[in-house]
Amino acid sequence: MKLTLKVWRQQNSQDKGRFESYQVSDVSTDMSFLELFDVLNERLINEGKDPIAFDHDCREGICGACSMYINGRAHGPWHETTTCQLHMRAYNDGDTIVVEPWRAAAFPVIKDLAVDRSAFDRIIQAGGYISVNTGNAVDANAIPIDKVDADAAFAAAACIGCGACVAACKNSSAMLFTSAKISQLALLPQGRPEHKQRAEDMVAQMDKEGFGSCTNTGACEAECPKGISITNIARLNREFITAGFTSK
Amino acid sequence: MKWSQFFNTSIGKKLLVGATGLFLCSFVIVHLAGNFSLLKEDGGEAFNTYAAFMGHNGLIQFIAWGLKIVILIHAVIAIQLTIRNRAARPVKYAVRPGNKTSSWYSRQMAVMGSVLFIFIVIHLSQFWWAMHYGDIGKVSYGAVTEVGNLYEVVWFAFKESWIVALYVLGMVALSFHLIHGFKSACQTFGLNHPKYNGLISFIGVWFFGILIPLGFAVIPVVIYIKQI
Ligand code: HEM
Ligand code: SF4
Ligand code: FES
Numbered sequence: 202m203k204l205t206l207k208v209w210r211q212q213n214s215q216d217k218g219r220f221e222s223y224q225v226s227d228v229s230t231d232m233s234f235l236e237l238f239d240v241l242n243e244r245l246i247n248e249g250k251d252p253i254a255f256d257h258d259c260r261e262g263i264c265g266a267c268s269m270y271i272n273g274r275a276h277g278p279w280h281e282t283t284t285c286q287l288h289m290r291a292y293n294d295g296d297t298i299v300v301e302p303w304r305a306a307a308f309p310v311i312k313d314l315a316v317d318r319s320a321f322d323r324i325i326q327a328g329g330y331i332s333v334n335t336g337n338a339v340d341a342n343a344i345p346i347d348k349v350d351a352d353a354a355f356a357a358a359a360c361i362g363c364g365a366c367v368a369a370c371k372n373s374s375a376m377l378f379t380s381a382k383i384s385q386l387a388l389l390p391q392g393r394p395e396h397k398q399r400a401e402d403m404v405a406q407m408d409k410e411g412f413g414s415c416t417n418t419g420a421c422e423a424e425c426p427k428g429i430s431i432t433n434i435a436r437l438n439r440e441f442i443t444a445g446f447t448s449k
Numbered sequence: 450m451k452w453s454q455f456f457n458t459s460i461g462k463k464l465l466v467g468a469t470g471l472f473l474c475s476f477v478i479v480h481l482a483g484n485f486s487l488l489k490e491d492g493g494e495a496f497n498t499y500a501a502f503m504g505h506n507g508l509i510q511f512i513a514w515g516l517k518i519v520i521l522i523h524a525v526i527a528i529q530l531t532i533r534n535r536a537a538r539p540v541k542y543a544v545r546p547g548n549k550t551s552s553w554y555s556r557q558m559a560v561m562g563s564v565l566f567i568f569i570v571i572h573l574s575q576f577w578w579a580m581h582y583g584d585i586g587k588v589s590y591g592a593v594t595e596v597g598n599l600y601e602v603v604w605f606a607f608k609e610s611w612i613v614a615l616y617v618l619g620m621v622a623l624s625f626h627l628i629h630g631f632k633s634a635c636q637t638f639g640l641n642h643p644k645y646n647g648l649i650s651f652i653g654v655w656f657f658g659i660l661i662p663l664g665f666a667v668i669p670v671v672i673y674i675k676q677i
Binding site: 218220270272273274299301304305306307369371372373374401404405407408411412413414415416417418419420423424431432434435436437438439441442444445448 | 450452455459461534536537538541543545546547551555636637640
């Protein structure tokens, strides 16, 4: 396949940035989207040009690093798929593909397609943990947990912090991410004692980072590579409302 | 967290928009029920008696003023959130997903809300202002004497095709605003449960989103047709 790539190039956070076009030929349908960038970067390096900066690590859909906004879609067109798991068979010969970084005030561009997602780390640092030592693993079933709740907590814990929810949301809202991080603890007995303080602190941090608010359009859920559901956002709202009305 | 902090968070503000929005939803039901008496060709007896009662009952007057304040609170906070949301993405994407990841009306709440706001201002200046501060004709029906003939004012206004079109447009905006708004407000309050989601969607789309705006829109259209 022969493809035209229009890639966002930006030297640093101060630079205004611009699109640059690249023709890539001999693209195999078996390549992953990141491998396409590897091939292009190798060529740019050989030509003595600056390679395109992009984040990646595991390349198997579990680390959440590979942020790319591809033809208007976070991580490209495939459902529940990260960029590293997107393969070139999703495209046809002659296609033009526009690749942009995540766009959010809270995720400043570091270079080209790489953005700074440390705002997510600070939301977790604000309360996404249990502050006492929970000790060694206890006997199975020593603490009874409803299977339904255990499964929901596990599903929420599947969030890889990739930021696609923020990238896909028209308000750059981090509600889906924050709700997943709150739900994985709120649903389990170990997370209950601190649930009010956690909800208040994490929401306050989320706002402070400059993410927008949720207008319930559902774009986050549609683009999340881990299938995190917006039922978690409803849970976050319940947690925050109960905290707001009853915390001392 | 203090109340002042709570209502300054994004979720706290959303709660205020949702609560005022649901209050307005309950209002539109009552408003529509009363309006249907406009279609009676009884020289305005039913409608004018109703309007006079609404205009003189102390409790209803209190609610009516509260309603205008609620609309303002709803609009001001919603616009405040919209401005913050725009600021959260200073550089826009070159390519956007269109309707692939969300419905267009869920993204246009501020636009539909603003159309509604303009509609409400026109609507109030046309009828509410005329009733309370304008110089409109008086009629008497048996025990009910010397009440404002708002019925005549309304029928007169809906002779004009562009006014009818304006009202229909206002109701299209209401329709899309509520198709998303009712469900969205429920989600903001945390009401999301597999046993009730179907019902919430149904009420939001069919009752508030379609039936109510359609009911409102039918009235000016029928009055117009009857007068040609
Ligand atoms: C006065 C003009 C109005 C404006 C400017 C306006 C604006 C808005 C905006 C921008 C939102 C989205 C807020 C968000 O999702 O964060 C919204 C939500 C909503 N509006 Fe309005 N609106 C207006 C009138 C109305 C009326 C007349 C009703 C009811 C009959 C209504 C009911 C709702 C509901 C139920 C929501 C959903 C709240 C939520 O998502 O939590 N609005 N409005
Ligand atoms: S909720 Fe989904 S889209 Fe958002 S950060 Fe977690 S895995 Fe990524
Ligand atoms: S590189 Fe780890 S999820 Fe894509």
